[in-house]
Amino acid sequence: MNYNSKKIFERIIELILQASSWFTTLIILLIILFLFKEGFSLFHKSSLEEGSVLVLNKTNILDKINDTDLKNIFDQNISNWSEIGGQDLAINLFRIDDISNYFSDEELGDTLQNMSYCIGKLLDSIPGTIAFVPTSYINPDYINNHPEFTGKIIDVANITPIDFFLGKEWLPTAHPVAQMGALPLILGTLWVSLLAILIALPLGLSVAIYMSEIANPKIRIFIKPMIELLSGIPSVVLGFFGLVVIVPFIENVFKLPVGETALTGSIVLSIMALPTIITLTDDAIRNTPKTMKESSFALGANHWQTIQKVILPYAFSGISAAAILGIGRAVGETMAVLMVTGNAAVIPHSILEPIRTIPATIAAELGEAPQNGVHYTALFALACVLFAMTFIINLLVNFVGSKNKKSHI
């Protein structure tokens, strides 16, 4: 009996363990599914503000205007239709708030019931007009029921993956068409992470070698907790430190007009990646079998030669894994980067220019984006890109790790 109850007990424990691992896996899969579902819906949306249409005069020969031209038209950088292949006619911009410049309140009606009619009249009277109005005033139903309405609704194409991945402008709240080019953000993220790892890796490697091979145990006991302390500092604190100390420092050293640059961001990031790199490298080096070290000494090699020819090659895969995980930390870091890189969405040309990263963009913008709007889904699409980046980095770690096992069996 006792034996049986013990067995049942063990079985229950087993089931609980099994259930929790399935549960965790399921949750993770659901999160990924949710992320990609939201992200991909971006490509079913048009960049025109939801619930609005663009209407032209019927004599306008253009049927389609691309997003960039539309942005330039509404920024008044293009002032004549001939500049984008239309007839020689000045462009007249019309937003719904401008209606009071053309019609009196009596003409519009007390509940704005004549709004559609007034917009139609305006479109007819000024042939160069482009009107940006809510669909509630001009929609297909209205046009079918009102043959006298002579405006022409132009289509704004859905956002394509090319627009998103290769677009050079990130203006997600621009009116009337948002610009969702993620290229500057993707490049900015890679740029700042790469630079961070270039700073952090040599430094981290030196510290790890010193700590595990050269330093005497007393110093090691002092340094090790210090580095662990560093990994416990909240990123917002480091970000603030960066803003108040490193930003003015960079500005003065390089005589720059502005200190919020990619370099500033990567210095802060390298500080954050250091503990990961040092701890993992230290472990990898200390995992070198004692017999290998001692055989090297027995062959007459001195300490430095042993480090260089035996320990580092042996620990190579561990060190690579440390470097890649360090990059992973840098790629995903949000708060510190948000505070020190300036967040200007331009494609980086040098390390002394402001840049904008994906995590910073998501953190800064998700709070105010209207839910399920095009901006909201674009941020999810960015999250998918970030997920793909870190996923590839993790695959690399696994790949390097498995290579290590093979070579030492």
Added chain:
Amino acid sequence: MKKIKILVLFVVSSIFCAFTFQNPEPIKIKGSDTVLPISQKEAETYMKKNPTSKITVIGGGSGVGIAAFLDGTTDIAMSSRKIKIAEKIKLQEAGKAFKEVTIANDALSVIVNPKNKVSQLTREQLEGIFTGKIKNWKEVGGDDEKIIAYSRESSSGTFEFFKEHVMSNKNYASTVLMLPATGTIVQSVSQTKGAIGYIGLAYMESNVKALSVSYDKGKSFVAPSVETAKSKKYPIVRPLYYYYLNADAKKVKPFIDYVLSSEGQNIISKVGYIALK
């Protein structure tokens, strides 16, 4: 002994729970971080005066507040921008009628580094600077120094307001630096010589210099202050809103009336914003 302790704890906590459940349903207020300090202070004093009432105030941004409003998870949405057409249409589709109340005004100051010679700009010049057409301070009467324009993030109501009222709806240049909070803009402008930025009047500090602004092509320049903003002489003033559903009016009206009362408006002045009257 231990059992008794647990029992006592249980009884006490259940009494406590019973008391909290007896109270009327709390009013939930959510949204803009700009309006947050006002709502917090107002809710605090209101609850002190009416001990039976309970108000929860949560920040997160105008968009978050209005999204929660659409989902019905907040009673009042606070916003530093007007509700967008798309959001209005969603509410209409759901058959929810709502009311908009202006509770206070906020003035934006345009700030530069104290070392900067320039002390006044016209609206057209500001537009040129933030759209990237004017790139050097010498073009607007300053030293030969590159202009570094700082803006709030695109998600903030302040960003939208500045774009609509100062930049005549044109888009910001992509070289404009976007910072996540007003405090960081003050910090950056104070340590960068060629910097220009904009902040709420309540956030003004002595380590940056506020510019006088002209909206009549340079005929008259007005410096930002509570007085000039109240008298409408200073042009860059924006309203702050509360949104609530007509169906909730009975629940939230007493609080909103309190905010609009002279006592409530006094609190608004104290927090650093501009009272309606």
